[in-house]
Amino acid sequence: MIIDSHQHFWRYEPEKHSWIDDEMKSIRRDFLPEELAAVYKENGVAGSVAVQADQKEIETAFLVELSQQHEIIKGVVGWTDLRSEELPGNLEFYQTIPIIKGFRHVLQGEDPSFMLQPAFLRGIGLLKKYGFTYDILVFPHHLAAVKELVRQFPGQPFVLDHIAKPYVKKGQISDWAKDLKELAAFPNLYCKISGMVTEADYTKWRPEDFTPYLDVVVKAFGTKRIMYGSDWPVCLVAGNYTQVLTIVKNYFSSFTPEEQASVFSGNAIRFYHL
Numbered sequence: 001m002i003i004d005s006h007q008h009f010w011r012y013e014p015e016k017h018s019w020i021d022d023e024m025k026s027i028r029r030d031f032l033p034e035e036l037a038a039v040y041k042e043n044g045v046a047g048s049v050a051v052q053a054d055q056k057e058i059e060t061a062f063l064v065e066l067s068q069q070h071e072i073i074k075g076v077v078g079w080t081d082l083r084s085e086e087l088p089g090n091l092e093f094y095q096t097i098p099i100i101k102g103f104r105h106v107l108q109g110e111d112p113s114f115m116l117q118p119a120f121l122r123g124i125g126l127l128k129k130y131g132f133t134y135d136i137l138v139f140p141h142h143l144a145a146v147k148e149l150v151r152q153f154p155g156q157p158f159v160l161d162h163i164a165k166p167y168v169k170k171g172q173i174s175d176w177a178k179d180l181k182e183l184a185a186f187p188n189l190y191c192k193i194s195g196m197v198t199e200a201d202y203t204k205w206r207p208e209d210f211t212p213y214l215d216v217v218v219k220a221f222g223t224k225r226i227m228y229g230s231d232w233p234v235c236l237v238a239g240n241y242t243q244v245l246t247i248v249k250n251y252f253s254s255f256t257p258e259e260q261a262s263v264f265s266g267n268a269i270r271f272y273h274l
Contacts, residue, residue, distance in 0.1 A: 001046050002045045002046060003269060004228065005049050005192055005227040006048075006049060006051055007050060007233075008050065010053050012028055014028075024237045032066070047073065047274075049074060049075040050067065050075070050076050050077070051104060055105065057079070057080060059078065059079050060080065067099045077102045077133070078104075079103060081123075082103070082120050082122075082126075094130070095130045102132045102157075103133075103135070107142060108138050108165065115145050121152065125153060133157045133159065134159075135159050136160050139165050140164055143179035144179070146183060147182060157188055159189070159191065159227070160192065162199070163195070163217050173216070180220050190227065191217055192227055193217060193227065193229065193263070196213065198231065198235060202237055207250065210251075227264075228264050248263075
């Protein structure tokens with residue numbers, strides 16, 4: 001069984017989705033569950049965790065509504081303002097909606113200091129009480145701050161999105177690898193093997209480009225704290241779904257069936273309580 005731990009849906013709006021630049025113009029359109037269900041059927045994927053792509057409460061409601069209509073959505077990672085004074089009430093409300101498993105903020109678009117401001121830390125500190133996970137979306141230059149964030153909340157389930165977006169296109173690995181190894185020392189932190197093709201050259205990447213990065217991730221986290229994710233439809237700017245899945249499948253082909261089951265479904269099921 002395969003669970004895709006990271007994908008997105010949207011009804012495209014130029015202002016809302018302004019992060020989709022000209023280089024990514026091929027995904028300037030709607031992406032909804034009917035299309036993904038067909039892709040999953042072709043690739044033997046059982047379902048997904050749908051992750052926020054817009055930082056408004058209405059985004060969470062949008063994903064929940066889709067989940068009520070489409071069985072492929074097994075969990076939702078939404079958005080709520082962790083700095084809000086109304087956060088306790090919001091989390092109490094979201095706790096009544098079982099499909100919501102956790103939350104995310106697009107930290108990659110913020111200064112590293114954003115995640116260490118008192119109001120944000122206060123919000124992170126409330127998540128465990130209500131049973132929510134937290135997805136960490138960052139670039140490598142954020143990782144020093146991520147270490148401090150995770151250190152402060154040893155009981156909070158965290159997952160690092162997109163292996164922290166190493167600079168694959170530039171072939172840079174050493175500083176990222178050092179930071180990742182240090183982060184993996186925190187047992188409450190998982191890592192998603194996702195979003196790799198969009199950190200490489202969109203048109204010239206080769207599967208072997210990702211092997212050194214996957215080696216680092218697996219050595220650091222082991223096979224019990226990593227999970228496959230596609231980052232569909234963002235991945236489509238650099239490759240189709242089958243190509244993205246095949247990179248990961250081929251890498252793990254020599255691992256035991258138990259290890260492969262953990263990476264492709266078990267860890268996501270356990271982390272998100274799917």
